[in-house]
Amino acid sequence: MIYSTATVPVNPEGETPLTRAQAWQGLERKARDARLFLPAGLCTRCDVVEESPTHFVREATIAGLDLREIITLEPQGKVTFFQATGPREGAIVNELFEDQLQLRFYCYIGLRGKQPNGRRSSAMSTSTI
Numbered sequence: 001m002i003y004s005t006a007t008v009p010v011n012p013e014g015e016t017p018l019t020r021a022q023a024w025q026g027l028e029r030k031a032r033d034a035r036l037f038l039p040a041g042l043c044t045r046c047d048v049v050e051e052s053p054t055h056f057v058r059e060a061t062i063a064g065l066d067l068r069e070i071i072t073l074e075p076q077g078k079v080t081f082f083q084a085t086g087p088r089e090g091a092i093v094n095e096l097f098e099d100q101l102q103l104r105f106y107c108y109i110g111l112r113g114k115q116p117n118g119r120r121s122s123a124m125s126t127s128t129i
Contacts, residue, residue, distance in 0.1 A: 001090065005106040010096070020101060024076050027094055027103075031071050031079045034060055057084070087112055 011017040018026075029036055035043045043062045050057040055072045067086025073079050081092040090109035097104060 001108060001110040003106070003108050005104065007102050007104045010101040010103050018101075020076060020096060020098075023096055023101065023103065027079050027096070028073065030094070031073065031081070032056075032058070034058075034062065038062065083109065 010020075010023045032046075032048055034046045043060055044064075046058060046060040048056050048058050055070055057068065057070055059066070059068050061067075065087050067088070068084040069086075070082040070084050071079065072082075076096070078093060078095040081094075083089050083091070088109050089112045090107060092107040092109065093105070095104045095106075096102070
């Protein structure tokens with residue numbers, strides 16, 4: 001398993017500042033359609049296929065790999081992507097917090113069906129965070 005984390009300012013110096021509500025809108029858009037936030041052509045399909053009051057399910061093709069994610073939203077605060085099917089298992093979290101409005105990304109992820117400390121597990125990218 002890999003644990004990774006990064007924190008970035010929502011409003012870097014020299015950029016048009018966003019409010020917390022605007023940053024949250026961006027996280028919601030990202031949760032519903034990854035194509036808007038990944039390099040062109042990396043995500044070729046991203047569809048919300050189920051929705052309930054507590055979560056929704058999206059199916060996507062990212063880097064040629066099909067996946068299904070269960071996504072929960074904690075309004076104005078946190079989006080969690082649970083990897084239900086696909087090459088990875090675990091969770092990816094995007095969280096807004098006050099400290100000059102920061103966005104923290106963290107994940108605890110492994111490659112499905114791979115041995116720990118194997119060749120592929122150490123080379124896994126967390127670029128879809």
